[in-house]
Amino acid sequence: SKVMLDLRKLSRADLDPELAPVSRFAHTIQLQRGDFNGNVLTIRGEDLRAMSVMFGTEPSELVVRLEDQGILAQV
Amino acid sequence: SKVMLDLRKLSRADLDPELAPVSRFAHTIQLQRGDFNGNVLTIRGEDLRAMSVMFGTEPSELVVRLEDQGILAQV
Ligand SMILES: Nc1nc2c(ncn2[C@@H]2O[C@@H]3COP(=O)(O)O[C@H]4[C@@H](O)[C@H](n5cnc6c(=O)[nH]c(N)nc65)O[C@@H]4COP(=O)(O)O[C@H]3[C@H]2O)c(=O)[nH]1
Numbered sequence: 001s002k003v004m005l006d007l008r009k010l011s012r013a014d015l016d017p018e019l020a021p022v023s024r025f026a027h028t029i030q031l032q033r034g035d036f037n038g039n040v041l042t043i044r045g046e047d048l049r050a051m052s053v054m055f056g057t058e059p060s061e062l063v064v065r066l067e068d069q070g071i072l073a074q075v
Numbered sequence: 076s077k078v079m080l081d082l083r084k085l086s087r088a089d090l091d092p093e094l095a096p097v098s099r100f101a102h103t104i105q106l107q108r109g110d111f112n113g114n115v116l117t118i119r120g121e122d123l124r125a126m127s128v129m130f131g132t133e134p135s136e137l138v139v140r141l142e143d144q145g146i147l148a149q150v
């Protein structure tokens with residue numbers, strides 16, 4: 001299973017400010033790749049783990065939180 | 076810089092038999108991704124290092140060898 005971020009949702013002005021780190025992370029990866037499809041970004045399992053550490057949650061917890069916000073889909 | 080493999084060259088019947096592990100590695104990655112573009116495969120820096128260990132060479136040495144065979148390009 002892969003973790004796919006919705007870039008359009010992540011770039012909305014009304015994004016929960018606590019989720020700004022996720023938005024910054026996605027943007028950094030886009031730049032590193034030169035990936036400007038602008039709609040979705042699938043990231044590594046290790047990235048989810050790194051982000052969870054940053055949020056002080058379990059990876060599964062962070063997945064649920066981001067799914068609730070419509071930011072993430074597991075595919 | 077990224078390491079890009081020429082899948083067409085890798086799948087040729089007259090490929091140097093010693094390079095079969097490279098061909099198998101590329102095929103495995105293609106399956107894991109579901110990436111069937113069939114022409115190029117860009118792999119991770121860590122993959123080049125893993126392959127060099129398997130060949131008992133330095134990464135730079137393996138790059139030169141595969142470049143000479145037209146199998147690899149650094150982009
Ligand atoms: N489909 C697919 N292709 C893969 C995968 N892993 C590596 N590649 C391919 O191999 C290239 C080099 O990967 P890298 O050395 O890890 O070098 C990568 C890596 O250091 C970083 N990066 C890119 N995407 C991610 C990501 O989602 N997470 C993390 N942590 N780093 C990433 O940016 C560098 C350049 O990325 P790219 O331009 O995309 O270039 C990537 C990409 O073409 C994979 O799991 N799936």
Ligand SMILES: Nc1nc2c(ncn2[C@@H]2O[C@@H]3COP(=O)(O)O[C@H]4[C@@H](O)[C@H](n5cnc6c(=O)[nH]c(N)nc65)O[C@@H]4COP(=O)(O)O[C@H]3[C@H]2O)c(=O)[nH]1
Pocket residue numbers: 002004035036037040041042043108109110111117
């Ligand atoms: N630009 C972009 N698109 C995304 C991303 N995540 C999902 N997609 C879209 O969803 C499909 C599955 O992507 P994937 O899991 O990365 O699986 C991809 C990936 O593993 C690989 N792939 C395709 N294009 C490239 C590429 O330019 N470079 C590398 N390194 N891998 C690629 O082939 C698989 C199938 O690709 P597609 O049939 O084109 O179809 C892709 C693409 O349309 C993303 O982070 N960036």
Ligand SMILES: Nc1nc2c(ncn2[C@@H]2O[C@@H]3COP(=O)(O)O[C@H]4[C@@H](O)[C@H](n5cnc6c(=O)[nH]c(N)nc65)O[C@@H]4COP(=O)(O)O[C@H]3[C@H]2O)c(=O)[nH]1
Pocket residue numbers: 002003033035042043044045046104107108109117118119122
């Ligand atoms: N060593 C190695 N393993 C590879 C490579 N390509 C794919 N894999 C393995 O296959 C899994 C699925 O790859 P994907 O369908 O491209 O799905 C990938 C792809 O859509 C995206 N991704 C990850 N790293 C990169 C990257 O460096 N560049 C790009 N463009 N996309 C990446 O994130 C998804 C999940 O990545 P992972 O959780 O790491 O899970 C990856 C990884 O375990 C490779 O070149 N080298």
Ligand SMILES: Nc1nc2c(ncn2[C@@H]2O[C@@H]3COP(=O)(O)O[C@H]4[C@@H](O)[C@H](n5cnc6c(=O)[nH]c(N)nc65)O[C@@H]4COP(=O)(O)O[C@H]3[C@H]2O)c(=O)[nH]1
Pocket residue numbers: 033034035036042077079110111112115116117118
């Ligand atoms: N995870 C994921 N990332 C994607 C996908 N499509 C594009 N990307 C990302 O967006 C960058 C530009 O893709 P592009 O314009 O389609 O142009 C690509 C593509 O046409 C081709 N290419 C190079 N390596 C690969 C490969 O391993 N697989 C595929 N399918 N195409 C590749 O060369 C260009 C540069 O490739 P990259 O260095 O990999 O850099 C890719 C990759 O980082 C996707 O479906 N999933």
